[in-house]
Amino acid sequence: MGYIIKTDDSARLRLGIQSRLYEQSSVDLISRAGTLRGRKILEVGCGSGAMTLNLARAVGHQGTVTAIDNSPAQLDASRELVRENGFKNVRFFEGDVNCLDHLDNSYDLVYCRMVLHHVADADHAIREMVNALRPDGHLLCEEPVIHDGSFSFPPSEAIDEFIRILRSCFIVNGRDYNIAFRMESVIRNLGLTIEHYRLYHPLLNSAKDRLLYAMSLSDLAPQMIKNGIIDPSSASELHEKLVHVANSETTMTWARMHSVLARNCSKA
Ligand SMILES: C[S@@+](CC[C@H](N)C(=O)[O-])C[C@H]1O[C@@H](n2cnc3c(N)ncnc32)[C@H](O)[C@@H]1O
Incomplete structure (x- = not known):
């Protein structure tokens, strides 16, 4: 099953x-998993390596x-970032x-x-990750919300429309797009103890950050057009509106991330 978002330089910029928006919260959650110095960490879906550096x-x-x-x-981008930062671990x-x-x-x-x-079956993927844990090891999963709800004030029709077609794109491509809402119960049902649950709403504080939604549309538009979710001219019209929202000093915009930290209580 292929990745539906572009992975070129512009996607890495997004x-x-x-990563910058979520980093503070992610690093804090990692620190709650106990002393990690000298330990073994598995990072799944490392992307271009922003969190790999923090884990190293x-x-x-x-x-x-x-x-x-x-x-x-x-992997190449992540390997390069880790090398540039001098990590050999x-x-x-x-x-x-x-x-x-x-x-x-x-x-x-x-x-x-x-x-x-x-992924198509996030429950299965979570089971795979749990199987890689040692007894007493920790699992930390963080997932964004791709669902109706407010992402700006005053509410922006352009952002609402983007979230709607984003969701359609994940559904049409058979992805488990609402796993953020189920993650906690899936992990609990696998017998782990939930130690921390967080819903994090970082503000997009600058015009550059507020461009996140327009950039996400650019990276997903080819797939959306291929799937017949949007036509090219409506995509560029929506993109223009999202850039307009980004440049508005009076619109407050945010993103949203669910995180679950859990401990594997099973005995060796
Ligand atoms: C949105 S990026 C997140 C990257 C990184 N975890 C971060 O937080 O910056 C999603 C990453 O998951 C990877 N990915 C998607 N499906 C995957 C799968 N089935 N197995 C492993 N990696 C996958 C993609 O290639 C991409 O690098």
């Missing part, structure tokens, strides 16, 4: 904005991070979150952000 820093030079993604282009593998049974159950933390809404 991912960079998202958390384990220090005696620990290891295994970073997996199913996109060779994303990260191993990269091309792999699929749906199939982690080649890994032993030895990881102290399995981390996954903004990946599960891209």
Whole structure:
């Protein structure tokens, strides 16, 4: 099952904005998984490596991070970022979150952000990640919301329309787009103890950050057009409106992320 969003330089720029918005909260949640120095972390769907750096820093030079993604282009970007920052404790593998049974159950933390809404069966992917945990290890999953709800004040018809077609695109392509809302119960039903649940709404504080929705539309438009969800001229019209919202100093806009930190209480 292919990735429906572009993974070129402009997509990495968008991912960079998202990473900056969520970083403070993600780093805080990682620190709640106990002392990670010298430990083993598995990061699934590492993308261009923003969180890989934070994980490499958390384990220090005696620990290891295994970073997996199913996109060779994303892995190359992540590998380069880690190299530029001088970390030697990260191993990269091309792999699929749906199939982690080649890994032993030895990881102290399995981390996954903004990946599960891209797969067809997120429950299965979560089970795979749980199987890679050592007894007492932690699972941290973070997923954005792709659902009706407010994303700006005053409400923006352009943002509402974008969220509506975004959801259609995930549905048409058979993705488990609303996993953010089920994640906690799926993880609990697998026998893990939920230690922390967070709903995080970072504000898009500058015009550059507020461009996130317009940039996301650009990255998804080819797939949306292919799926007949929008035609090219409506896509460029909507893009223009989203840029207009981004440049409006009087519109407050935000993003939204659900995060669940859980502990594997099973005995060795
Ligand atoms: C939105 S990006 C998130 C990247 C990174 N986790 C972050 O938070 O910055 C989603 C990533 O998941 C990867 N991905 C999508 N489906 C996957 C799968 N089935 N197995 C492994 N990686 C996958 C994509 O290639 C992409 O790099």
